[in-house]
Amino acid sequence: xxxxxxxxxxxxxxxxxxxxxAARVDRLHARAAAxxxxxxxxxxxxxxxxxxxxxxxxxxxxRQLARAARAAGxxxxxxxxxxxxxALRTLSEQRAETDLTEVVAASRRVALARQVHNDxxxxxxxxxxxRLVRLLRLSRRHTEPRYFDVDDPVLDExxxx
Numbered sequence: 001x002x003x004x005x006x007x008x009x010x011x012x013x014x015x016x017x018x019x020x021x022a023a024r025v026d027r028l029h030a031r032a033a034a035x036x037x038x039x040x041x042x043x044x045x046x047x048x049x050x051x052x053x054x055x056x057x058x059x060x061x062x063r064q065l066a067r068a069a070r071a072a073g074x075x076x077x078x079x080x081x082x083x084x085x086x087a088l089r090t091l092s093e094q095r096a097e098t099d100l101t102e103v104v105a106a107s108r109r110v111a112l113a114r115q116v117h118n119d120x121x122x123x124x125x126x127x128x129x130x131r132l133v134r135l136l137r138l139s140r141r142h143t144e145p146r147y148f149d150v151d152d153p154v155l156d157e158x159x160x161x
Contacts, residue, residue: 046106
């Protein structure tokens, strides 16, 4: 009779672990999606700040790159953001006397949002690779999150002074 109690306890422990793992998979994917949304919002703000700086400095190339970054689709977003980052970096190196405070602040927020997003994607992918998750297909409802790899968007602080 004691073996029945043991089997019931074992089933309860396994069911609890599977439920906890499924909730963790759902939670990590939801957090990764929220981080992606926050990163997108910060990228749009940085492109808007770069567009305003381009208007103030009368730089049509920078204005075009900012528009391209805002209008880029998911597939070409990384390339457009890399182009904008390079243009902003050369602008901050060439024109140290120009006030780029808003662009620098937006770039810092993009860097932080990108770091948080990539950390959450790493964690979600690690959970997806676990044997139990693959065996029970616990992540089938979620699309696989993707890293957002761009050049480091942080600009030099001295450029905004």
